[in-house]
Amino acid sequence: MGIYRELAGHPGVVRVLISQLTARFPFGMLSIILLLHMQLSYGDYTSAGIVLATQSIGQAISGPLSSRLMGRWGMRPVLATTSLLCAGLLVAIATVHLPLLVVAGIALCVGLCTPPVTPAVRTLYPKLVPSNQLSALFSLDAAAQEIIWVLGPVVAVFVSSQFGTTAGLCVAAGFMLFGGAWFILSPAVGQVVLPPSRRGFGAVLRYPTVVILTIIGFFFVASFAAIEAGIVAAFSGGDAHGSSMESGVVLALFAGGSLVGGLLFGHREMRPWSILLRIGIVLAGTLACLVSLNIWWLSIVLFIGGLGTAPTFAAISNVVSSTVKFSETAEAYGWVGTGQLVGVATGSALAGIAIDIADAQGAIFVSGMLLVVCALCAAVSLRWIPDLKGRSVEPPPETGTLALPLN
Numbered sequence: 001m002g003i004y005r006e007l008a009g010h011p012g013v014v015r016v017l018i019s020q021l022t023a024r025f026p027f028g029m030l031s032i033i034l035l036l037h038m039q040l041s042y043g044d045y046t047s048a049g050i051v052l053a054t055q056s057i058g059q060a061i062s063g064p065l066s067s068r069l070m071g072r073w074g075m076r077p078v079l080a081t082t083s084l085l086c087a088g089l090l091v092a093i094a095t096v097h098l099p100l101l102v103v104a105g106i107a108l109c110v111g112l113c114t115p116p117v118t119p120a121v122r123t124l125y126p127k128l129v130p131s132n133q134l135s136a137l138f139s140l141d142a143a144a145q146e147i148i149w150v151l152g153p154v155v156a157v158f159v160s161s162q163f164g165t166t167a168g169l170c171v172a173a174g175f176m177l178f179g180g181a182w183f184i185l186s187p188a189v190g191q192v193v194l195p196p197s198r199r200g201f202g203a204v205l206r207y208p209t210v211v212i213l214t215i216i217g218f219f220f221v222a223s224f225a226a227i228e229a230g231i232v233a234a235f236s237g238g239d240a241h242g243s244s245m246e247s248g249v250v251l252a253l254f255a256g257g258s259l260v261g262g263l264l265f266g267h268r269e270m271r272p273w274s275i276l277l278r279i280g281i282v283l284a285g286t287l288a289c290l291v292s293l294n295i296w297w298l299s300i301v302l303f304i305g306g307l308g309t310a311p312t313f314a315a316i317s318n319v320v321s322s323t324v325k326f327s328e329t330a331e332a333y334g335w336v337g338t339g340q341l342v343g344v345a346t347g348s349a350l351a352g353i354a355i356d357i358a359d360a361q362g363a364i365f366v367s368g369m370l371l372v373v374c375a376l377c378a379a380v381s382l383r384w385i386p387d388l389k390g391r392s393v394e395p396p397p398e399t400g401t402l403a404l405p406l407n
Helices: 002-008 014-029 030-040 043-073 077-093 100-112 117-127 131-144 146-163 165-184 185-191 208-234 247-267 274-288 295-306 309-323 325-380
Strands: none
Touching: 002 014, 002 030, 002 131, 014 030, 014 117, 014 131, 014 146, 014 165, 014 185, 030 043, 030 077, 030 146, 030 165, 043 077, 043 100, 043 117, 043 325, 077 100, 077 117, 077 165, 077 185, 117 131, 117 165, 117 185, 117 309, 117 325, 131 146, 131 247, 131 309, 146 165, 146 247, 185 295, 208 247, 208 274, 208 295, 208 309, 208 325, 247 274, 247 295, 247 309, 274 295, 274 309, 274 325
């Protein structure tokens, strides 16, 4: 743990890490709260699905756009504006009963106004620590974000069940405003100037690594959405919308494995095959789920599989940071994030179809196949993944050429 103590000793690191997690915490709550709120408001899950889909579409669009705007207008103005707008729209959905189409439009705007905290903080990290400690910081961030996905749904269900879904949405908005202000007012955020990109919007996709990591992230996160649906269905009689204590325990242990893996392995120096190896660990745990749906077996194999999750996300951040110019890293992270958001929607949709056809094991099989494709993408792209052993994980100079040409 010595390396993490060293990280904590750098000015601003602890505040930035904790504040950005607080600002992102609502997104571990929103899906389930919106699902419950829409079902109570309109009496069916179809309405809830429409609202969640429009929010996801908005988020997918906003990722690279809002990230690029930070280079033009600055981090603080963009983060402050989007945080205020997004929180206000959530309160509007919570407190005013409107026609479904209007709420869907507001949900689209919620997605479009999503504060680009993740691209901002991952762009900020290379300026907070020496390059030889950046891998460890990316790993710590990837591991810590599991707290969002473990505690977020728990807080959402507790607040909504005790005080109602209106209160739940308002609490999510409160986290967004408090965490956002805490992060935005960090001295480190004010000290970093993100230079505007000299190239047009989308030009960052000329980096092979950005395209590769967007595709890998799509299949990787889609597999998580599919297995989550499968685990829930396994303990709720085949109903993908059901819930149970057992599924919560299994999924929490899956996230716990990711947390442990991130802290233990994520900081290790990256080789070109590191992403493939880490995906392989998750794939092994996922395929092992097909052996039995016993809660103890699922808990063990998914904890083991989870050991590769946070290290994979850390590796993705390392590759972006080391191959994309600093002025374009925010947009690059935005595109990678968009791929992951689309992956969530795709994985959930495929899992729902698979559950109708083959119950819980169908969704788990889909998750495994998505990871197989993900591993194949990582394998065929080895020539473009940099070898970071003994190298600094920092952006190439602004005046340099693309780090990894297409040919």
